Amino acid sequence: MIPTRTSRLAALAALPAALALAVGAASPAAAADGAYQINLAQLNNSGSKGVAMLSLKGNQLTVKIESEGLVPGQPHAQHLHGSTDGHDFHCPDPSADTNGDGVIDNTEATVQYGNINISLTTRGSTDAKSGLAVDRMPTADAQGKLSYERTLTVSQDVVDHIKDLHIVQHGIDRNGNNKYDFDGAGKSELDPKLPQEATAPTNCGEVQGAAVGSIPVGGVETGTGPVDPPAGKSVPLALLGAGGTAAAAAAGTLVLLRRRRAQLSPVPAENGGAAA
Template sequence: MNRKSVVALGASAVALIAATTLAVGPAQAHDSNSEEKTVTLTAKLRQLNGSGASGTATAVVSGQKIKHIEVHAKGLTPDAPHAQHIHYGKQAENECPTLKLDTNKDGRLTTLEGVPAYGPVVVSLNTTGETTPASFLDVTRFPVSKDGKYNYSRNNINFTDVAGTGYPGAGGTGTAKQIADAIRDGKGVLVIHGQDYDGNGKYNFSNPEGASELNPNLPAEATDPAVCGVLEEH
């Protein structure tokens, strides 16, 4: 798969990733006094699945908007698109996953295996266009790593209502305000996807990982998580 690959998954795929959020304990209490303040959140991004990749992220959140976000990553699969998102779930652990979530014991974490830790997608960090979870695998609009590196920057990303985030009511929908408040409270997890397990310089099906559980037309290498970090105020 290269930069010209087009993947536009519909609501069914978004529901799939959202529906896998598991109840792992009560959510932390929210400080209502901090709901509208502007905060600067940072994350140190560390490798998942032995990717060897790393990076940093900074996000300025104000009201129901990310006023500015930057992601600087290195050590990624070279010259390949990398889906990146902010994840959050009211009943998730809201942290980076470990191999304890490797349910089939194959030594790797898939995106869905990681959902109990980091929650479903609430923001797609695309380079252009809309940023809702509906675009979480539209690879034509995610950054491409030049020689394994990229520097991503975007302004004025609005939070939206997201179904499957574990809130009471129909569909477990969290409102834009609820999700913004949770991210401001340090519960957002930034995940970069895409891992070239066999080191042949491209994402492919010809390896033990096979197809992605998110879309059978994509290799698992294109969607498995490679880097993760929690956005927190320091």
């Protein structure tokens, strides 16, 4: 990896801790908005990985993504997938390849990570209909690296269920020729005019498992029961930042208080001490 890119990924990964300090000093209303780090883990043995941040302020959602290991010079469709009605979706594991062709295509993966909620385009509409708007999706550079940032106005449902959504980036290079073609994995099941390589998921990362935040109303959507959490599971700001810091501070204070009380309190006579 190029050193400057490494520092950018490291800076983005460290962002929750910095945000935590600001949130801790902010008003309760600001702290309730929240921010989440997402670790993007490879799918389809793509070698792709990355770090993303979702930051909410009211109905304004800022999405920042730094990823690498993508197909160089190619557009990469990316979306927030999942549910805003409490259903439990998650990043797929290898078992999602139900037809056994060696590629988890988007249709197979959607069973596990849900439909598109927001299309993370660079401009214009962000609705589900823009899911394949490759002309408005970010393009990886010559080293297969991608940077993305956009602030969107989202619905209250998204705000209320942000922990049940997750990021998926698409685009793989199965035959290793640094481009999307039909020789790699055939036609896309979504659009036969597109290669499967262009629409298959390359990585995925969860904002937070629905089971952590709320009880799913419909159970696990795969119909096969829950699976082990994927490597792409995220760390909520509450665990990294203000909440975790506050909890640690509270625990430390409690220990000190107990020690002080033990030092100041007289020892009961029956234990060999003087009576009060």
